Amino acid sequence: MEHSHGAQRAPAAHIDTDKLAQEMTEQFRQVLSTRRMNELTSRSVQSRSSSPAPRDFGTPQPPPVQNAPPSYSSLRNIPLVPTPPQDARSLRFRNMLHSLSNMPLRWENPGLLDEALRVVPLEQIYNEAEEESQILQAEAESLGAGKKAAWGxxxxxxxxxMRWFKRSFFNWVNNPPCARCYSPTIGVGMAAPLPDEQARGANQVELYKCSLDHCGNYERYPRYNDAFVLLQTRRGRCGEWANCFSMLCRAIGSRVRWVWNAEDHVWTEVYSAHRKRWVHVDVCEEAWDKPRLYTEGWGKKLSYCIAFSADGAMDVTRRYVRNTSRYAIERNRAPEAVLLHIMDEIRSMRRSNLSKQEKFRLEGEDMREDRELRGYVISSIAHEVVKLSPEDILSGRTSSRSDPDAQKALEGRTSGNAQWIRARGEGGRGTQNQQDPNNQHPR
Known part of the structure; x- marks a missing residue:
């Protein structure tokens, strides 16, 4: 029996592994310390140019090791220093981001925002909010004194x-039905906007033909960019939905961001004073605070996610791409240092007329958000490390454990018809997501 119990003890190989790791760590520290001292000694000798250099009787060299520490030359550009764009590709990217940054400025008209509120059933909205707020507060109190409600x-x-906008107000458009016979239509391309359409903010118009040959009617679908025009049309795809909804969020007094994604999607971020952070909101999907929706839900790979507000701009890609090895696409529109410069440039331009106190407050907010975004990267790395086991390291494979912090029950896209979703590669992890370059239905 004693022999049997002894067989169940931890194997000696585990103890040897820990000891080996400690020895390697200590050896690495000694080698690193020696190299640093050698570099300092060498620089000190070179700086004394006024006196002859002493004879070199041989500096003790560190013992050779198989895995030498990396050179520090690769760390010279960390942290990144904002660099102005120089090449044509970076300049085009800069011009595009500056143009996109103008979207939130269109909502900063108090008179128009007051008019926009006339279409919103404010009594219904505030009653629902009050009821939900009380429920959340009661739930927090039930957990103990001093507990904070989930949301303010x-x-x-x-x-x-968001619920009212999605369920009762705005309508989704795939192919507009034929106005003459109400039959389905087929997309045939683009058309130039008419003067009336252009005056209302439509820079492009999609053209559709009735599927019935004997009808032959054509339907025009103007893509309006004016949020106040959209209050009248009340239809569109994610571009129109995010535009109009973000404006209404601004009208009810919330701070708002318009988030542009390079893979042809847009959504909203609203600042939560209760949580002191920006919250993801996708009104098309009726999604609240689900930043992993697009990657782990839709199965998409993302490159750039840039948030624009009346106060500036922020690269928030790290909020939406947590697993970079699986869901990130190469960011090749500009060097990262150039993107930092563009973000700083837009922020400086938007905050030029603010008071010092307001600038200081926003800079503090930027620093907190940057820590939040870096925290996502650290958490992702930590999760990948935790998944490893000695068996994985010895065999060279990785474990398939799921992320305990990942949101559950994330599914494919719900807004839009199945054909359109498949063409955009947003059907979810269980479907084949291959984007169609000839997709005629942009965001």
Whole structure:
């Protein structure tokens, strides 16, 4: 029996592994310390040019090791220093981002925002928000004294607005039906906007033909960029939805961001004063605070996610791409140092007329968000490390354990018809997501 119990003890190989790791760590530290001292000694000798250099009787060299520490020359550009764009590709990217940054400025008209609120059932919205806020507060109190509710009252107002907008107000458009016979239509390309359409903010018009040969009617679908025009048309795809909804969030007093994604999608971020952070909101999907929706839900790979507000711009890609090895696409539109410069440039331009106190507050907010985004990277790396086991290391394979922090029940896209979703590669992890370059239905 004693022999049997002894067989169940931890194997000696585990102890040897720990000891080996400690020895390698200590050896690495000694080698690193020696190299640093050698570099300092060498620089000190070179700086004394006024006196002859002493004879070199041989500096003790560190013992050779198989895995030498990496050179520090690769770390010279860390942290990145914002660099102005120089090449044509970076300049084009800069011009595009500056143009996109103008979108939130269109919502900063108090008179028009007051008019926009006339279409919103405010009593219904505030009643729902008050009820939800009280429920969340009661749940927090039931957990113990001093517990904080999950969301604040203003957050509940935005959530109620999102539900009303999605379920009762705005309509999704794939192919507009034929106005003459109400039959389905087929996309045939683009058309130049008419003067009336252009005056209302439509820079492009999609053209559709009735599927019935004997009808032959053509339908025009103007893509309006004016959020106040969209209050009248009340239809569109994700571009129109995010535009109009973000404007209404601004009208009810929330701070808003318009998030542009290079893979042809847009959504909203709303600042939660209760949580002191920006919250992801996708009104098309009625999604609240689900930043992993697009990668782990839709199965998409993302490169750039840039958030624009009236206060500036921020690269928030790290909020939406947590697993870079699986869901990230190469960011090749500009060097990262150039992107930092563009973000700083837009922020400086948007905040030029603000008071010092307001600038200081926004800079502090930027620093907190940067820590939040870096925290996502650290958490992702930590999760990958935790998944490893000694058996994985010895065999060279990785474990397939799921992320315990990942959101559950994330599915493919729900807005739009099945053909359109498949063409965009947004059907979810269980479907084949291959984007169609000839897709005629952009965001």
């Amino acid at each position: 009252y203003q957050d509940c107002v935005v959530r109620a607005l």
